[in-house]
Amino acid sequence: MIKEALNEFAAKTARTFEDRAATVGASDVGQCARKISWQKMEGDPEYQAARDPDFVEGWGAAVRGSTFETHFWLRALRARFKKKLHYAGKGQRTLVSGFLSATPDALLAQLPRDVLSPLGVPDIGPSSELVLECKTVDPRTKLDEPKPEHVLQAQVQLGLFRETTKHRPDYALLSYVNASFWDDVTEFPVHFDPGIYENAQARATAIMLSRTAEELRPEGWIAGGSECNYCPFTRACGRERHAVPNGEDFQVPSQLLAEFSDIAHDVKDLQRKAEVATSNLRGAQHELKERLRLHNLRRIAGDGFSITWSAVKGRPSYDIPAIREAAAAAGVDLTKFERTGEPSDRLEVRVNEPSRLDHVK
Numbered sequence: 001m002i003k004e005a006l007n008e009f010a011a012k013t014a015r016t017f018e019d020r021a022a023t024v025g026a027s028d029v030g031q032c033a034r035k036i037s038w039q040k041m042e043g044d045p046e047y048q049a050a051r052d053p054d055f056v057e058g059w060g061a062a063v064r065g066s067t068f069e070t071h072f073w074l075r076a077l078r079a080r081f082k083k084k085l086h087y088a089g090k091g092q093r094t095l096v097s098g099f100l101s102a103t104p105d106a107l108l109a110q111l112p113r114d115v116l117s118p119l120g121v122p123d124i125g126p127s128s129e130l131v132l133e134c135k136t137v138d139p140r141t142k143l144d145e146p147k148p149e150h151v152l153q154a155q156v157q158l159g160l161f162r163e164t165t166k167h168r169p170d171y172a173l174l175s176y177v178n179a180s181f182w183d184d185v186t187e188f189p190v191h192f193d194p195g196i197y198e199n200a201q202a203r204a205t206a207i208m209l210s211r212t213a214e215e216l217r218p219e220g221w222i223a224g225g226s227e228c229n230y231c232p233f234t235r236a237c238g239r240e241r242h243a244v245p246n247g248e249d250f251q252v253p254s255q256l257l258a259e260f261s262d263i264a265h266d267v268k269d270l271q272r273k274a275e276v277a278t279s280n281l282r283g284a285q286h287e288l289k290e291r292l293r294l295h296n297l298r299r300i301a302g303d304g305f306s307i308t309w310s311a312v313k314g315r316p317s318y319d320i321p322a323i324r325e326a327a328a329a330a331g332v333d334l335t336k337f338e339r340t341g342e343p344s345d346r347l348e349v350r351v352n353e354p355s356r357l358d359h360v361k
Helices: 002-012 033-041 060-084 148-164 194-209 234-242 254-294 320-329
Strands: 095-097 100-102 106-108 130-137 171-178 185-191 299-302 305-308
Touching: 033 194, 033 234, 060 106, 060 130, 095 148, 100 148, 100 194, 130 148, 148 171, 148 185, 148 194
Parallel strands: 130 171
Antiparallel strands: 095 100, 106 130, 171 185, 299 305
């Protein structure tokens, strides 16, 4: 009952921004290009992709962040910085350049140029300005460095401020607030890099000008699939990735054959490197465990590093053959409970000549 009430209230009070269908936002530009493209194409009768029928859009983290920002973070900054605080609260603005956009949390002006010296930045630059980005994080999150997607978001905000306003900030400040203990705050400065901003502009343009999402790489899947856990288009993406053409290798031009030969050798070389790297990693991990065992340690920390070795309980599993046998003896037809998964594919690459990998360390 309460859950339904919270879900309904969250949907009715969700934050809305200016129309983002025509741009890629700073918080999105670092995500999987194919996912972003499909999100932008929703509602297009020709190019839209169907969302996974079992996908549920979570709202908890977003509401947690906006609630903290509006009712505590913003009020605290107003109390301390007063008229030095700009582009915050009702003064927030969406900055747009081409196909790239951002809605920064705030900008501070007229600051001492050494304001970030405790964080290792002796001078924030002649503008004396600082872009602020507020984040709330799970208490279990370990933050040795800022998250790459947040750094890119900050770079885009810095670039858009410099390009579309009179402000010329050289630094942004990412603040991560422990969602359970608000007095636990970790801060990271981000220095503006024009090259990163230009790359983000080019990336946003490529995404928005692509004719179909299939033209873009499935970057979430390529990176290991963790981002796919939060993507509403995994089935559509999977069908595209697993679609196998019907053509064979007859009458392929020699130039095209040479190109495929180069790619095949690259694949085998990278596969070999991955196998060697995995072996080296396991060897190093074994040596580390042996050293910990030798000194009877399971946890150790020092300047800039920490090591924790802990036991992990086994996961429950099921003896499928035994279940089938028991079901048959009980007269239960298990075929009624069978489900066929999404189709997949298998790519097999062979090379007849020695690998071009001369040496692997």
